[in-house]
Amino acid sequence: MVYEILNQSELSAYYTIDKKAGKRPEIIAGKYDYLDSDKITETLLEFTDDDLQIVNLYIPHIHCSSCIWVLENLSKLNANVMASQVNFPKKTVRITYKKQQFSLKELVVLLSSIGYEPYISLDNSEVKYNHKDHTLLIKLAVAGFAFGNIMFLSFPEYFEVSEHWLNQYKSFFRYIMLVFSVPVILYAAQDYFVSAYKGLKNKILNIDVPIALGMLVLFLRSAYEIITHTGQGFLDSLSGLVFFLLLGKFFQQKTYSFLSFERDYKSYFPIAVTRLIAGKEEGVAIHEIKKGNVLLIRNEELIPVDCLLLKGNANIDYSFVTGESDPVTKKIKDKLFAGGKQTAGVIEVEVLKSMSQSYLTQLWSNDAFQINKQDKLETITNKVSQYFTVVILSITFLTAVYWYFTDVSKIVNAVTAVLIVACPCAFALSAPFTLGNVIRILGKQKMYLKNTGVIESLSKITTVVFDKTGTLTQSQKSEIVYEGKQLSAQQMSYVKSILRGSNHPLSRIIYDTLNVPVFSVTHFEEKVGSGLLGEVRNETVKLGSASFVNTTTVIKNETAVYVQISGLNFGKFVVKNKYRIGIKKVFDSLYRQGCDIVILSGDNEGEKSYLQSITPSNTQLVFKKKPAEKLEFIKALQQKGKKVLMVGDGLNDAGALAQSNVGIAIAENVNVFSPACDAIIDASTFVYLPNLLKITKQSNVIIISSFIFSFLYNIIGLYFAITGNLSPIIAAILMPISSISIVVFVTIATSFLKFSNK
């Protein structure tokens, strides 16, 4: 169908570009009916007037250059689309269309039919499109601009030979430099003053205190020298310093704009559902659902609020919320919790609680979601700088005392020189460049960290907690094992033939594993919640739960499909979670690194003995934990002084991920969804988790050694400063050399990390 649409519009070249472009369309009729409601579409649109509407849609399936091509040629597919522009890194497309003949719903359906189904969730409607914050880039530009121009203007004086023409223009040059430096100190450097002030207010001597002090002294002394015509000042060093510091900040600010680390339940929930009023269907925004409303939930739709089942076969998959992998069958008048996904046709439900009061959403009111982990973090730079600042201030004081007794006239000169030289520029650059580089290296290995603070937190981890379903096991493939009396090839065919008629997930899995021909089936019947029944070549075949085939040998905590042919019980297909390859290795090397391992599962204890066999002996195994209990469990560990790394996947781990010191989400496909966390790693790199911890520890070593490096520069500079001989040219040479050599050092050291961990 995709081909037809494209071919009609002469866009068949699409297929010559990439054979596997896009995703197979799966359209469920009526899915987008809610977009007919103006109230709902209004929250999604970026702009609207009488003729035009502009919408910015998030399309997770954008993944290659062909996608850009097709989406930007939408106007050829439908004349009402006026323009479309793709933002590839963000995976969004901004579409302008004529409102009169076209609607948002038609647009979404068109996109879905060519395989680019937009993802519309509650999140879209609440957060309006916000532009990236560019102030840092502009500050960097200001500093760089001033740095270049001041350098250029102060160059003649470096080689001062009292030439006539130079003396004539000297003060003119100096005043221009002073003018350039004003925006640097007032605008570009303002973050450092703000941060130093905040630090002092909270009685913390952070790294920005000596930096701000150094910059202030640099500026004031230079301004004084220039105005009194006593010297050229250090404005070149000042602007260079600010430029390098901001460059470090900019480098550290690596973000993965296609990933979101802040998702909560809102990005999972649909923006609207179908409400039934007097038998009429109507799209309604989730916020407007009230107690007592009757909702229509279609197959594969999420239940948005806690409610009561009124009509239909409910087979609810709660894997989202609890981690329990098997769907639960519910009877009429049973309570259904928000977050479950209906898997067996259409149901009607009555709302019990509004969205904000539902069981699942209440988890987000927990304190763990309010705390910003970054604030709690004590960075290695700030730790060292506390001592550093004290040392610098005492050296300054001693210098003042020394010159007071030897030559009072030089006291101001020497003291300001000490503060200028001590300004820990190279020191402040070590961490941003090291950590920024490590983030890039990890990003290439499909491990995406939220920010550099995560690296420092990771290096301190003592306990690693794993979720089971979806984290240790693969979320898609389940392993099928047949137990019982051997089935002949023909009998296997019977089983497969029966399974063919069923859409139950278990049926699909078993069907795929049987490699035999199928026969035609008569009298086929699917009994929801119990099993399948049918006749193949005059033999009655029953497949289903233990009670359905009247078996007595039921093993608890096991997911199995029993087989009965012509009244005879043969055996059962046991569905086992398939564990990721190499997890034993992961456990072993984490154990060797001295980490405690905990397995925290929402699932039953069915696999306890297997897990025990692959984990180190001191591993704690905890089962049947609800999302809120997982959070409490992590909290309890932290109260014992442990630094906890939580590795999870689903919404059921969201609480634990937020509470832990570092929360890592595992994703089969990083472009699809993962709960709020500090890092997202691709499932294929799961086995490298111990390497991740190792790299973070090594990066700390690099930072510390570059600290030592930068202190050496400070000592050299201090020698000139204390003796009162700091000339602008020495400052102008020492400062960039120290900064650049530190940057080169950490870059080489971190790229060495990369190779040793491949």
Added chain:
Amino acid sequence: MGVIYILIAVSIFVAVSFFIAFVYAVKTGQFEDSYTPSVRMLFEDEIVIKKTKTNK
């Protein structure tokens, strides 16, 4: 040597205009997506070729 004042003034004027151009570029979002335009440029050619082929 008064020309030096003019030269300096001109050079600063040029530098400042480039700076303003950069700030304008940042503010209008030209740095928000640095990947897509590079691909888009290639496809603009492709479509022209395609059209001439179908016309023949």
